[in-house]
Amino acid sequence: MFYLGIDIGKRHHEAGLINEKGDPVGKTVRFANSKSGSEKLLEYINKHNVSLDNCSCGMEATGHYWLSVFYFLHNLGFKITAFNPMQSDALRHFYIRKTKTDVKDAYLIAQVIRIDSPDETPFVEDDLLQLRQLERLRYALVDQTSDIKWKIIALLDQVFPEYEEIFSDVFGVSSTEILLKYPLPEDLLTIDTDQLAALVFLMEQKCLKCKSTYCWNR
Structure with a gap:
């Protein structure tokens, strides 16, 4: 043998x-x-x-x-x-x-x-093996996404602790757009209230029109 x-x-x-x-x-x-x-x-x-x-x-x-x-x-x-x-x-x-x-x-x-x-x-058949690999990749990406979100929230707590009281979903489409344009509290103070409301309304309308199942904000 x-x-x-x-x-x-x-x-x-x-x-x-x-x-x-x-x-x-x-x-x-x-x-x-x-x-x-x-x-x-x-x-x-x-x-x-x-x-x-x-x-x-x-x-x-x-x-x-x-x-x-x-x-x-x-x-x-x-x-x-x-x-x-x-x-x-x-x-x-x-x-x-x-x-x-x-x-x-x-x-x-x-x-x-x-x-x-x-x-x-x-x-193991190739199709099943590929499915397992995709499943592992998905779990890895979900873990990475969760980790990144916690880090973002930690930074927000330091520079803008009141932010989570304004938006129920920090990572929603409106919140994300505002953070991209106005990352600090003093930045938000520079814009008019009506202008801010219009921006939020515009983002919400875009989200409603989005038909993608894989939209980041769903």
Whole structure:
């Protein structure tokens, strides 16, 4: 039985092969994160007479860089496990080391597959994977937006503490327009009350005419 460990990188990966006793089989191979790199990995596998029946593969689920290798090996029919390195007891101890090399990492990942015998990672269709990534992006943007809003409110509390009493929604269309034109209390004092009311009315009318579901102010 063989165990193939792949250390994932942004542009290049490192693959190492061990046998059922945990001994390295030949040297590791470094291959690019590309089609030609995948073909180089396949040559390495064939060189050591590795087949679908006698090999289990493992790799770190590092960012999105592991996906192309995962799909390549999956399409060939190999059993693959993609895992978070910090979820493995063996890797957790390893990652507190002061030094780190791709070659040792590849062998270590292979050892984790040999010792822990983790479950195979299920194949995820491209459409579902893209939906998950979009969902993560949306949550990240929502978090960033909330953080920025809190920072704006904190600044307003310092320079214009009465502002929140004027507008129920600080980030509404009228409030936003006024802050863009008159960011300080003394700026508002320079304009006529009728002029300010006209500006608010104009902004509200624009908002009512906006039919976009994704309007910032909805």
